[in-house]
Amino acid sequence: MSSSSAAPRRGDKAEAAAAKPPMRDALVGAAFRLFLERGYEQTTVDDIVALAGVGRRSFFRYFPSKEDVVFPDHERCLADMTAFLGSGDDTEEPVGRVCDAARLVLRMYAENPTFSVQRYRLTKKVPGLRAYELSVVWRYERALAEYLRARFAGRPDGTLRADVIAAAVVAAHNNALRSWLRADGQSDASATVDHALGYVRSAFGATETPLVAEQPEDVVVVVSRRGAPLWRVVQEIETVLGHD
Incomplete structure (x- = not known):
């Protein structure tokens, strides 16, 4: 028998490599499979790497902790949001800009509705994950x-306005x-979020109050002789002001 007939062809290897999910995705997939089957608390990092067929070092190369594997895409989304905000200029309406930035988070969730719904259900059941999620939300808010x-620097209550x-x-x-x-994940996510953000824009959209030049005071000086009756003085003032 020829040895070459048993050896895999180079094209077969390439196809197999392309079909295999990247290690990061494989770890996320293995983790959620175990979370759904056993529960979050009952699943260990060793369980995850064993199912994914990799070592512990590979896991921690991508995720600092087990909690991080539940939120694998937030770091990327936060970086995208920061870059989006930084790419704007001073001519853009600031409230509209931050509303558009928030839509980047929605897009991340909508990319994989099944995964997003599974994570939502898991997070509701595990207090530790809920606390972790709140810390992630706080980072978005800070950005x-x-x-x-x-944008509001130098304006009255600029910092307060920004935070609110x-x-x-x-x-x-x-x-x-x-x-x-x-x-x-069955409804129209974009329409739902647009409707909610519309409330924010209607309440805060006109935040850039134009500076109006202060008008000089109109001072009128009337000279009248001493002893003139009051009605004569009033008449002279009305004449100067153009009142009939």
């Missing part, structure tokens, strides 16, 4: 607030996002 603080608007954007976005997740 929005920092952008707005720079950032919190409102996050609250509106998350309210709509949870509504979509509770519907198992």
